[in-house]
Amino acid sequence: MEIEITAKTVFTIPIFGGIPVTQTVVSMWIVMGILIAAAIIIRLTVKWEIVPHGLQNAVETLWEIIYNFIKENLGSKAGPFVPYFTTIALFLGVANMLGLLGFRPPTSDITLTATLAIMSMVIVIIGAIKYKGFKGWLHSFTEPIGVMLPFNIMDYFIRPLSLAARLFGNILASMVIMDLVFSFVPIGLPPILSLYFDLFDGIIQTVIFLFLSMIYLSEAIE
């Protein structure tokens, strides 16, 4: 029995000396396809009414859950950051649950989670410069006292590392456990465990990723 920790290469794009395309990249394209298709279907079929019914109800409920969650954590300064966090929430939500369809979740590859973590840190820096000015941002390195300077600089490297490692480790661990269970007990047990490992764990990890990046952001813009 072989459990893959690094993703297998599916095919190679024959330009620039060959770009390898791994399983996780293909499943990321599937996530993108699901989200784009959902957006087009919602745009074409829903007639926006004052009293919602059918699909419009579901869309509005989902939007309200995500929007209230962002608003609760960022308060009155949430405005410019709502699109970014909503995108991350939808993408991670679908990506973590892709194991339900039998694909390898794209977040079980550390390159994707590292990219998301670096994007979050860039958003934190942009937010700090926008609300405090460039000098204010530089000054925040020496708060509360000047001795803290090396630790504050270290923060900018440790935070994305722990964000990326947490998401990657959790999703990879649940994937490996599901593979193990599947190879020992093929029928009966996997669907029940899949509810916990794919559905519950996926949603919790999405919430924690959003939550931690919003805490870093709200700390930086206050």
Next chain:
Amino acid sequence: MTAIGAAIATLTGIGAGIGIGLATGKAVDAVARQPEAANAIFRNLLIGAALSEATAIYGLLSSILILILGK
């Protein structure tokens, strides 16, 4: 030998388990005492659990690195 090393690295899970257990127990205590503060307590519980879980994840990562690089 690499397998034994990887297994030892994942023992960090013990610490994370104790940490998350303590945090959750204290949070349940606090909610029982003050049900109206449940939202704020839940938020702090989430941070605490995520931060103490990080140690277990670092153990998992180093065991994976040992398995991949130590062949």
